[in-house]
Amino acid sequence: MITQSAAGDSRAAEAAKEMAWEQLHSGPWHSVVPIWRDAYAMACLYVAKIHYSSGEFNLALKALDMGLIMGGFTLRDDLNLCIGKVSSALRGEAFSDNGESRRNSQWRMDLNMAEVRVINCKLRLYECMNNFDAKYLKVLRLLPVKSLSCKTVGKKSSLSLEGFLQDHLISGFPVIISNSMTHWPAKDRWNDMNYLKKVAGFRTVPVEVGKNYLCSEWKQELITFSEFLERIQSNDCSNADMSYLAQHQLFEQIQELKQDIVIPDYCFVGGGEMRSINAWFGPPGTVTPLHHDPHHNILAQVVGRKYIRLYPASISEELYPHSETMLSNSSQVDLDNIDDKEFPKVLDLEFVDCILEEGEMLYIPPKWWHYVRSLTTSFSVSFWWSDAPNSPDS
Template sequence: MSSPAANIATAISTPTLDSESPALLQSITSHGGYAFTRMATLAAAGDQRAAEAACEMAWEQLHSGPWHSVLPVWRDAYSMACLHVAKFHLSNGEFRDALRSLDMGIIMGGPLLRKDLDSAIEGVLAAKSRHYHNEVADNDKEGHGEAGSRLLVSPQEFDKSEVLRILPIRSLSSKIVGKRSALSLEAFLCEYFLSGSPVIITDCMAHWPARTRWNDMDYLRRIAGDRTVPVEHLS
């Protein structure tokens, strides 16, 4: 099993940051960010505390006044710090914290490093998925795996009497009711809707992955449970 530390180079690749870092740090310094530049340089050299300190410094600058008055360079600085912090979280196997750092970089950061952030999120999710599947495989080998995934909606048997109670009486007056599998919209309109004939349509959603995936709590937590999203109050 490969460790998160072994996957860090491929999970979080930052080509834009690598090429734009000198110019970005110079711009930050020219706007008074000497301390940030120092911390960011140490973070790039492998200092996790420096990465966290740089993130806090950029965060303070983002909240130094109204959003429209924040210098764009500090938004890019925050994105840079978030990428550094996420790398350390991933190397420690902290997938949730890594994703949160990257999501915050997207929400609050600037456009310069957006591609790096998006790519890093895909990499962390892939590394997390591999880690999850390896754990499941290990549990199955040891006999500790669950019998099945937890479903949000439990399958229920078809209750014909309940359907007859709900349906209007006139809807049951037709002696012949057709039953078609995966009927197209065009065929439904031409063959049944225009003539007012009833029809039972089946299997129209059988190919939808959401029928099973969105009903699996483990799947939802695995792909979206650790993501951070902005919430705005509209009055």
């Protein structure tokens, strides 16, 4: 039974969470004042505490995940600590007879420490805010690809770091690297849906729904990982309702999955700096429209297969990029249904393509245009890094 005082605390926490939520959506994401992200994370901690004290573990975990996804970095350790406690409860790990009072006492201690960190960090600015810019949130899918290329991306087994530096990083040309992921725990674990459900099933994740992010019907949803896995396994998704966990920093959110992957040594050749590690997980047919990214990219194919087509950065104008700033890294051309009257230059452009097999990595140089379609259920990891600080292109 919820007391009048507890009900008041619950309303106050929800009101604070809603107020911060409104501020997070008051304009472009990069212009949000950083303290509102901390305020949102703090409100999520309080909301989670109330649900947890009432035994509503699923609601508590959802609130904590929202704090990780939308909140600032000041309270990330506190959120992860509390997620561990709630996850233990959901998995049925027993508490002692005085477990309830111990839980509430621990929450109070964790939250008091968190409050001190928020107060001390109110004026901090977060350089990493731009990592969550809305223009990078993509859910995608695709129709049949016309295999018209006259060239295929070269493939090299266990490519040496020196060979990668000289033949691809410096020259700026794609390559498929095989036999470099055999030591990843993910290679075995992620093919098992039961493992994924056990590790992350209760967690809330952002998925993108619709044909792709350039379509008017495209939208985003927040669902549990278990619900997402059920959608993947249903095999009845149309273009309008296909769900894709796309370009999400899943491994910062769910630490257990982070233990399953290894950052490739290639990402550190030449003294580069890691920018982000993103997950791409969805059913057959998910598509990323033709676009380019600002960083070096290694796309590691852990589960399934993908078709990928690439165009060099030197022909960007012939690919008809959108004029809007937010979409300037995306092409107006639909490669599955090319309008040769509106985009006549595209048909004569040379490109390279490949089918990226399970256990292979693809290096995509900065600003290279690429189009990606999942041929099977696919789970990929992309590693973005920038040039060394003193390099001409950094």
